[in-house]
Amino acid sequence: MTTTPTDTQALSLPLSRAAKHADEQPISELIKMALDDPALISLAAGLVDFETLPGQSVAPIIRDILADPAGAKAALQYGTTEGFAVFRQQLYDHLCALDDAQTDVYPGSADDVVVTTGSQQLLNILAEVLLDADDIVIAGWPSYFVYTSTLTAYGATIRSVDLDEHGMVPEKLDRLLAGLSAAGQLHRVKFLYVVSYHQNPTGITLSAERRQQLLDIVKHYSAKAGHRIVLVEDAAYRELTYQGEAPPSIKSMDDNNQYVALCQTFSKPFAPGLKTGYGLLPSDLVEAVKLSKGGRDFGSSNFNMHIISRAMSSGAFAQHVGVLKRAYAAKIQATLDALEEHFTGIDGVSWTDPTGGLYVWLTLPEAVDTSRPGPLFGHAIKQGVLFVPGVYCYPNDPTRTAPTNTIRLAVGVPNPKQVREGIARLAQAVGQVLG
């Protein structure tokens, strides 16, 4: 037996290929910058509003759970991988209510609901169970960049489809798929990723008419592909609709519960600290997702599910959504007012007009390079405002080059006054760049 310790100081870790290919999110650097300089107004952070976190509403809920010995035991014990049945029924009923549907006509059932550690975990699992290396995912141009970088880490190639003010353009999706079909590449296309309400990063909501169109296109090319092309509908910002009626989910149009994986969360409409998301999935996808989740953690925090379950049944959740809508509506309005005040009349400038969510998308003249190494970013920091360069929000589509003149404005954290001041500072910086 040879057990002499050897000098192995210089030995490397045997990291897997997946670990070697993992990249840090570029936004991490921005988060550090904001933390390092509290005077900076951050229009970059994807956090939610601090002032409206529901401490007051969850306190009595938790007190009640823990005061009941049986309830306390149920909440503090291990749960099941998919979440407890009563909660999944509540979530299913909540989706029906959002879509103004009866449970007996709505796609799927509570059995098709899976609870996850935020919707990010569900999105990540969907990538794992649907993708092999060299598969293709179709996403918006731009799109939610944390997820598109996850897709790239899973080895997928992303092909992208433009958005206009009504969301992803169906004719362009059809053209892309027709081209892939003609090139014999349709077998590689595994899913379409759509953020259907108040999209991150643009704030754009997919119109009702286009929802059915996108689903029809997916079905049409599924038949050609010989497998279902899944439509992953990310509806994280759905409840945060401040203006008009939110359109029905694409899921509500998925008659036989076959095509659409609807992903939602309580992080945006309630509290990120409880880290609870959920999905309503085609039944055969539920099985695959549960197996993956079983290996990952065999179930998210049961305690947090019990808190949210009770918040839903007591009405505290619905009430809190009302509070959030008023608070965020004022921030989005402050953003639009300030853009109107400071950017009107500059040639080549435009911005989106979100009806909800946390984001406004600003397009500057092509000459203004908003990227991290470009001149605007530094001027903005000097003026005391931080933004996410839009170039980070375009997926890594090998056939396209991302524009460098856009900006994501995120208004979750700053109050309306700070939003107005931040945009005034941004206008100063843009003025300096335009000379």
Added chain:
Amino acid sequence: MTTTPTDTQALSLPLSRAAKHADEQPISELIKMALDDPALISLAAGLVDFETLPGQSVAPIIRDILADPAGAKAALQYGTTEGFAVFRQQLYDHLCALDDAQTDVYPGSADDVVVTTGSQQLLNILAEVLLDADDIVIAGWPSYFVYTSTLTAYGATIRSVDLDEHGMVPEKLDRLLAGLSAAGQLHRVKFLYVVSYHQNPTGITLSAERRQQLLDIVKHYSAKAGHRIVLVEDAAYRELTYQGEAPPSIKSMDDNNQYVALCQTFSKPFAPGLKTGYGLLPSDLVEAVKLSKGGRDFGSSNFNMHIISRAMSSGAFAQHVGVLKRAYAAKIQATLDALEEHFTGIDGVSWTDPTGGLYVWLTLPEAVDTSRPGPLFGHAIKQGVLFVPGVYCYPNDPTRTAPTNTIRLAVGVPNPKQVREGIARLAQAVGQVLG
């Protein structure tokens, strides 16, 4: 544009290779059997004791967190991927205290602590970041089967090392590695998995002397392999030591914080419903784990971390560990007493003598097939007792065949009276099989 919906009822889902290879845990069937028949005494479930869940201790903690507006906001907002700094320092200090060490001589620092959704998530991430298909992991024979099946799902080949009453046998580990080295296979060996305290499924604790020996062997063969062979130390049951002093962790012997990934949890010593685990890892492994976790969920429930953080600082955690130790010690003692009463004198029968944890391992005469299709299982169900066939607990080592005459007895859920009754019933069933 062609958007005619097509009849695609029969189309399959495009599941990835990983999803197609995922298998349901065999224990899922046992859990369903226990739920379906409440009269069955389950000595199978890995759940914790219902009577000692800490509802009373967490109630005032949560009330205090939420009564302080700043504390409530911090707990309900998003956290960081690795967990908040104060909590990670507490965890590091807790590990130092468990090892009777000063923080200035203990390996690593609070920066090397990562908080996860239970220790299962950490174990799963370690598999992801360390393993490519066809790599080799070395594990105990038997071992914690949920994790060894995760390793198999990641494509690893498991090679196994026998345990005796002092845990994994160093000479056998050395011989296995020497053989792999001679066969030119050492480059495939990425880590050694050891459950170092009150092992699941046997209840055996690795002796203090062997801890240093295993680490020395790993270092020795790392030098030969040209990369670090990581020692993944799963210490889930560490705090639940009822008899004598728990030996120091293998981590405490890892002078330069290079080799040992120590994984612990609050599920066993506090409350599984809070689903919080953590690890102390080599610094370069921390980076890889954080990147993976970022993509998976960018951080576990911040709220639950705040609850546990306060439970640690208030002393409620330490106090609760005391309560659990008394409760579980009585169950383990009841198990050993009942085995003594009913199995003494049967030729070929032996059992382990755990000093903590939730498990006792029973070996029956070779003629008694304890597997799911064997005669004992059915007799036991008729007698009204459920157990985990030991064959499930042996990893899928392609060079070995698992014995079929062992049983894992888990005493987390039943009370001492039920434990005694369950073992009496099991003895009846064994008597029937032995004729």
